Amino acid sequence: MEQRVFNFSAGPAGLPLAALQEAQRDLLVYPGAGASIMEISHRSKAFEPVLQSARDNITQLLNIPSNYKVLFLQGGASMQFSQIPMNFLRGTGKSADYILTGAWGAKAIKEAKKEGATRTVWSGKEEGYKRVPAQSELDLDANASYCHFTTNETIEGVQFQTEPEVGTVPLVCDMSSDFLSRTFDVTKYALIYAGAQKNIGPAGVVAVIIRDDMLAKVPDGLPSMLDYKLAADNDSMYNTPPCFAIYIVALVTKWLINDIGGLDKVDARNREKAKYIYDAIDNSDGYYRGHAQKDCRSLMNPTWRLPNEELEAKFVKEAKAASMDGLKGHRSVGGIRASIYNAMPVDGCKALAEFMAEFAKKNG
Amino acid sequence: MEQRVFNFSAGPAGLPLAALQEAQRDLLVYPGAGASIMEISHRSKAFEPVLQSARDNITQLLNIPSNYKVLFLQGGASMQFSQIPMNFLRGTGKSADYILTGAWGAKAIKEAKKEGATRTVWSGKEEGYKRVPAQSELDLDANASYCHFTTNETIEGVQFQTEPEVGTVPLVCDMSSDFLSRTFDVTKYALIYAGAQKNIGPAGVVAVIIRDDMLAKVPDGLPSMLDYKLAADNDSMYNTPPCFAIYIVALVTKWLINDIGGLDKVDARNREKAKYIYDAIDNSDGYYRGHAQKDCRSLMNPTWRLPNEELEAKFVKEAKAASMDGLKGHRSVGGIRASIYNAMPVDGCKALAEFMAEFAKKNG
Numbered sequence: 001m002e003q004r005v006f007n008f009s010a011g012p013a014g015l016p017l018a019a020l021q022e023a024q025r026d027l028l029v030y031p032g033a034g035a036s037i038m039e040i041s042h043r044s045k046a047f048e049p050v051l052q053s054a055r056d057n058i059t060q061l062l063n064i065p066s067n068y069k070v071l072f073l074q075g076g077a078s079m080q081f082s083q084i085p086m087n088f089l090r091g092t093g094k095s096a097d098y099i100l101t102g103a104w105g106a107k108a109i110k111e112a113k114k115e116g117a118t119r120t121v122w123s124g125k126e127e128g129y130k131r132v133p134a135q136s137e138l139d140l141d142a143n144a145s146y147c148h149f150t151t152n153e154t155i156e157g158v159q160f161q162t163e164p165e166v167g168t169v170p171l172v173c174d175m176s177s178d179f180l181s182r183t184f185d186v187t188k189y190a191l192i193y194a195g196a197q198k199n200i201g202p203a204g205v206v207a208v209i210i211r212d213d214m215l216a217k218v219p220d221g222l223p224s225m226l227d228y229k230l231a232a233d234n235d236s237m238y239n240t241p242p243c244f245a246i247y248i249v250a251l252v253t254k255w256l257i258n259d260i261g262g263l264d265k266v267d268a269r270n271r272e273k274a275k276y277i278y279d280a281i282d283n284s285d286g287y288y289r290g291h292a293q294k295d296c297r298s299l300m301n302p303t304w305r306l307p308n309e310e311l312e313a314k315f316v317k318e319a320k321a322a323s324m325d326g327l328k329g330h331r332s333v334g335g336i337r338a339s340i341y342n343a344m345p346v347d348g349c350k351a352l353a354e355f356m357a358e359f360a361k362k363n364g
Numbered sequence: 365m366e367q368r369v370f371n372f373s374a375g376p377a378g379l380p381l382a383a384l385q386e387a388q389r390d391l392l393v394y395p396g397a398g399a400s401i402m403e404i405s406h407r408s409k410a411f412e413p414v415l416q417s418a419r420d421n422i423t424q425l426l427n428i429p430s431n432y433k434v435l436f437l438q439g440g441a442s443m444q445f446s447q448i449p450m451n452f453l454r455g456t457g458k459s460a461d462y463i464l465t466g467a468w469g470a471k472a473i474k475e476a477k478k479e480g481a482t483r484t485v486w487s488g489k490e491e492g493y494k495r496v497p498a499q500s501e502l503d504l505d506a507n508a509s510y511c512h513f514t515t516n517e518t519i520e521g522v523q524f525q526t527e528p529e530v531g532t533v534p535l536v537c538d539m540s541s542d543f544l545s546r547t548f549d550v551t552k553y554a555l556i557y558a559g560a561q562k563n564i565g566p567a568g569v570v571a572v573i574i575r576d577d578m579l580a581k582v583p584d585g586l587p588s589m590l591d592y593k594l595a596a597d598n599d600s601m602y603n604t605p606p607c608f609a610i611y612i613v614a615l616v617t618k619w620l621i622n623d624i625g626g627l628d629k630v631d632a633r634n635r636e637k638a639k640y641i642y643d644a645i646d647n648s649d650g651y652y653r654g655h656a657q658k659d660c661r662s663l664m665n666p667t668w669r670l671p672n673e674e675l676e677a678k679f680v681k682e683a684k685a686a687s688m689d690g691l692k693g694h695r696s697v698g699g700i701r702a703s704i705y706n707a708m709p710v711d712g713c714k715a716l717a718e719f720m721a722e723f724a725k726k727n728g
Contacts, residue, residue: 005398012607014403020392027388028381034369034689038566038612039378039707041690074438074568075589078603082587114585197604202402204438204568204606221478223446225439239442240561242568242606243376248402325398326405343403 006348009326010154010301011177012197014343018259019251038244042237050247051236057253058200061263064186064209071208071228072236072246077176080193080206081108083226084148084172085115087218094145097121099138099164102129102153103332104174112148121147129156131293135165146170146190152178154198155330157303157337158292163188170214178300179207180256181342182267190214196245198300199342200252205245256342266342273340274299276353287360291333305335311363312336318359324352370712373690374518374665375541376561378707382623383615402608406601414611415600421617422564425627428550428573435572435592436600436610441540444557444570445472447590448512448536449479451582458509461485463502463528466493466517467696468538476512485511493520495657499529510534510554516542518562519694521667521701522656527552534578542664543571544620545706546631554578560609562664563706564616569609620706630706637704638663640717651724655697669699675727676700682723688716 007014030037033046040046055070064070073079089096095117098109101124112118121140122133140147147166152159154177163171163184170190179194186192191210197203210228218229230238260266278297281288281304291303306312312335316328329335340349371378394401397410404410419434428434437443453460459481462473465488476482485504486497504511511530516523518541527535527548534554543558550556555574561567574592582593594602624630642661645652645668655667670676676699680692693699704713 002393002395003398004393007399007403009399009403009405009408012403012405012604015400017392020400020402024388024391027391028384029366029368031366034367034687035371035373036379036384038384039371039373039376041373041376042567044373074440074443074606076438076603079438079587079589082589086587111587114587195604202606202608203406203604204609223443223450223475223478225443225446239440240376240559240567242438242566242609244566244608245568245606323398 003323005323005325006344006351007325008338008340008344008348008352010330010337010339011195012203013199013339013341015202015248016252016255016259016343018255019248022251023248037247042240042243047243050243050250051241054246054250054253057250057257058180058207058209061180061253061256062186062209067212068186068209069212069215069232071210071231072241072249073206073208073231074204074242076203076206077104077174077193077195078107079226080174080208081111082115083228084146084191085112086222086226087228088170088214089116089145091219092116092145094143095119095141097141097144097147097166097169099133099147099149100124101132101150101158101160103155104153104176105150108148108150108174119144124158129153129158130291131296132158132160133164138164140166140169142167142169144169146172148172148174150174152298152300154301154339155333156291157298157301158296159298159300161295177341178298180253180263180266181270181300183263196249198339201249202245204242205249207249252343269346270299270340270342273344273346273349274302276349277302277338277340277356280353280356284356284360287364288356291335300341301337301339303329303333303335303337309334314363315359319352319355322355324348324355367687369687369689370708370715371689372702372704372708372712372716374694374701374703375559376567377563377703377705379566379612380616380619380623380707382619383612386615387612401611406604406607411607414607414614415605418610418614418617421614421621422544422571422573425544425617425620426550426573431576432550432573433576433579433596435574435595436605436613437570437572437595438568438606440559440567440570441468441538441557442471444538444572445475446479447592448510448555449476450586450590451592452534452578453480453509455583456480456509458507459483459505461505461508461511461530461533463497463511463513464488465496465514465522465524467519468517468540469514472512472514472538483508488522493517493522494655495660496522496524497528502528504530504533506531506533508533510536512536512538514538516662516664518665518703519697520655521662521665522660523662523664525659541705544617544627544630545634545664547627560613562703565613566609568606569613571613616707633710634663634704634706637708637710637713638666640713641666641702641704641720644717644720648720648724651728652720655699664705665701665703667693667697667699667701673698678727679723683716683719686719688712688719
């Protein structure tokens with residue numbers, strides 16, 4: 001068999017080897033089903049516990065109170081960009097607040113504008129998306145239908161360290177790229193959504209955590225597939241869900257609980273991992289220049305530049321030859337991006353930090 | 365390892381063993397990628413040929429002309445129920461024609477009504493969805509924005525043998541449960557959609573074949589994820605597609621081409637398979653009573669009743685003990701349903717037919 005490499009891909013991203021091995025073992029016959037997990041009814045006795053387990057694991061990891069529902073939907077975060085304003089903005093006569101800290105937030109605003117009025121209550125665009133706002137910089141509307149932000153911007157590598165304070169306005173959040181990567185207080189949120197393909201599974205499923213009072217606001221007449229209440233009332237099985245993707249989420253979240261030891265440990269491990277990279281940047285005498293302002297650095301997607309583009313290309317090429325793949329920065333930002341989501345082992349970050357020091361010495 | 369059974373599940377349904385075995389072999393390291401197919405970027409050099417192959421295989425199998433696009437979307441047929449009228453009915457001032465032959469068609473109409481005016485041009489409801497209409501029974505609107513029908517109704521086991529003739533009105537079709545199961549002329553259609561989880565892959569991806577003139581009609585301002593033109597312009601990668609599900613579609617369609625020998629062979633094989641079951645019904649002296657009118661019988665989902673519900677329960681139980689699973693009819697129809705999609709081997713249908721004869725003899 002070919003070798004697995006250290007996979008710094010921004011998403012779809014690496015998965016825990018233990019989860020992949022279990023999926024591989026059971027791919028032809030899921031225990032008790034007489035068929036692959038891909039081949040059985042979503043309403044079968046074999047599949048329903050799988051969905052339940054994915055839901056229970058997330059609930060346990062985040063200590064989610066009983067007035068929230070955990071849903072599994074399709075269409076990724078991009079469908080959520082529309083589904084949220086369709087459910088909570090359209091026809092309300094209110095506007096929605098958006099905090100803009102990067103490329104994904106900009107896409108969320110673009111879709112919301114199609115459904116109703118929005119206010120961009122802070123934008124990092126002119127500064128090149130290098131930081132998140134201070135609380136005092138937010139021009140909040142106390143009557144907004146909701147306030148939306150993006151916890152972690154994958155392209156720029158900028159991450160909120162704590163939630164913005166929005167009073168009684170429902171706080172809505174795209175947590176696609178740092179969901180289940182660190183501890184946080186779910187009760188501060190009205191709705192959290194996360195495409196699975198960074199930290200918790202493969203592409204093709206999005207996890208949504210939604211508070212009951214939001215479900216009560218869902219208007220009549222929405223397309224059934226975009227109606228949060230219908231999804232909640234049907235336990236994410238209004239139609240056939242993306243069963244295999246949910247199965248992998250169940251395996252990955254089991255790994256987070258049993259192998260890593262719960263979210264406190266996940267959090268500490270991810271901080272340790274990111275520190276290797278940021279230390280390599282900070283100890284390079286300016287050879288590596290981080291994109292994000294230090295107090296807004298992402299634990300998931302460190303981004304940095306080298307002295308010039310030729311050296312960046314050389315860095316990516318030589319890293320790949322050393323079994324570290326996926327390090328090229330997003331075309332809109334350039335430079336280097338190391339996506340170090342949950343499944344990236346500590347050793348991968350250590351190896352990259354060592355490579356960085358070595359590369360700077362040779363090419364400085 | 366546990367045994368694989370003959371899987372008569374209505375969907376998600378069986379997959380070809382060869383496809384599952386290849387997926388299992390490569391699950392940890394996709395050749396040339398250094399990682400699982402689930403772990404690599406959808407824009408990577410390893411994944412793009414996979415999507416291309418799924419598209420090319422479908423194009424080859426159906427001999428699709430170059431004025432059509434093949435797309436891979438999310439949300440299943442249920443999302444298409446809304447996406448179609450959002451793209452082609454809303455705001456047109458026209459109404460859409462729907463031919464109603466079963467439970468899925470009814471759901472399609474329900475969603476369309478949220479977006480604009482619809483006309484049900486024929487309904488099989490009062491007859492208990494036992495047949496499809498004759499051409500002469502259709503009350504068509506020559507000015508309709510489109511005419512929608514469901515080629516095969518999985519719950520009732522009723523299938524169109526040929527397309528309805530709708531003149532210049534765009535013909536739109538839910539082919540979820542018989543897509544790539546038989547030969548047909550794509551050029552009669554303006555739009556075909558099919559959830560993968562019956563004949564071509566796992567749940568979580570829907571294939572759409574759409575004619576260029578329909579793409580030209582897509583209005584501005586739709587949610588990006590529901591805009592066919594945007595999907596076509598971005599080769600199904602406006603956002604991260606459901607990569608693993610598309611990969612399995614590529615493997616299943618490769619199997620249809622290489623192992624079965626193309627769509628003519630698939631068609632003949634599925635007719636042979638269905639004949640075993642229908643012969644067992646017709647040769648039972650009325651012990652088994654088929655639900656569908658004979659000239660509307662489904663090649664995919666034969667449905668039938670036994671003399672009483674106790675015998676039906678016994679049939680399902682004893683069949684399961686004989687390694688034939690998933691035969692219970694849908695709760696709304698009752699009785700028995702044998703879903704015999706592409707991946708069901710001929711031997712599975714033979715075995716079921718023999719079991720049926722034996723069961724009737726013992727319990728007649």
